[in-house]
Amino acid sequence: MKKVFRIIDRTLAFVEEWSLFLAVMVALCTAMANVLLRKFTADINLYWSDEVVRKVIYFTTYIGCVAAVRSRALIRIDAIPQLFPVTKRFLTLVSHLVVLVFCGLMIHLGGQMTWLIYQDEYARTTSLQMPEWILYAVLPLMGVMMFVRTLLVMVEDWRGERF
Template identity: 40%
Template sequence: MLGKTFKKLDELLTKIEEWTLFAIVIAALLSLFANVALRCLFNYTLAWSEELVRIVIIYSTFLGASVAVKKGSMIRIDAIVQMFPRLKPVLTHYANILMLIFACMMIYYGYKMTHLQFMTNQKTIIMQIPLVIIYSIMPITGVLIFIRTIQVMIQDLK
């Protein structure tokens, strides 16, 4: 029962992550293409395009971290594992625990930063997007990384 729940959760999160990444990157590419075309053809530039791309880079970096945890492609230094192959399970477990701690820190401090933006009601300069929307990616990604790390730890135990 629990295995089916984790599998459905994994499928749902994977779809959400992949489609969100796809949609925001396509939006950024289209706005950049339009900006370059307008700049070259009409000597006119879209000010909001650069701000949108900046936001997309932030979102894709954070969501990409969750995908990287799921796929096991986070950056690692494996010199100790290569010198002492028997320590690989212990070091992997240790790295996963550190990742859980990092995810908890992202949730806690991300929430604090998001709450601060909510209280001050700040907005981006050009597009007037509330900064709370941009900062909210931190605690959301923290939760996603926490869930993904738990999934990886369960897979490692099997």
């Protein structure tokens, strides 16, 4: 069982880290190329670079939530467990359950939004003319990844050991 959890954890970590790295590198390179072209030439401008940077920020925000669950860096109120240590286990469980509900909403509503945008053949990004549903698909994907990651963290908390 521990081996299966470790494989799932490493697979999710690989997907999170490399997708975030590649997305940020794409945004950085396009923004840098656009700045350099604007400074050194008068005629050449990458009109689509701003849109790429906006879409990467959107992507990294949602996939970064999954990474935040892994590193236990989600925002939560921790004053009560510090004042009353006996409540820490219960409040951590409540926090995890709220995250699971959020994940369920992201899967359900994000999936519905993705499906609606997929059915609209004219829903394309402004500059890149790429189908919008690809960007909306990040929502249910993030929901599933975050759900699995939260379950892993809950098992770790329950057992008292890290995978």
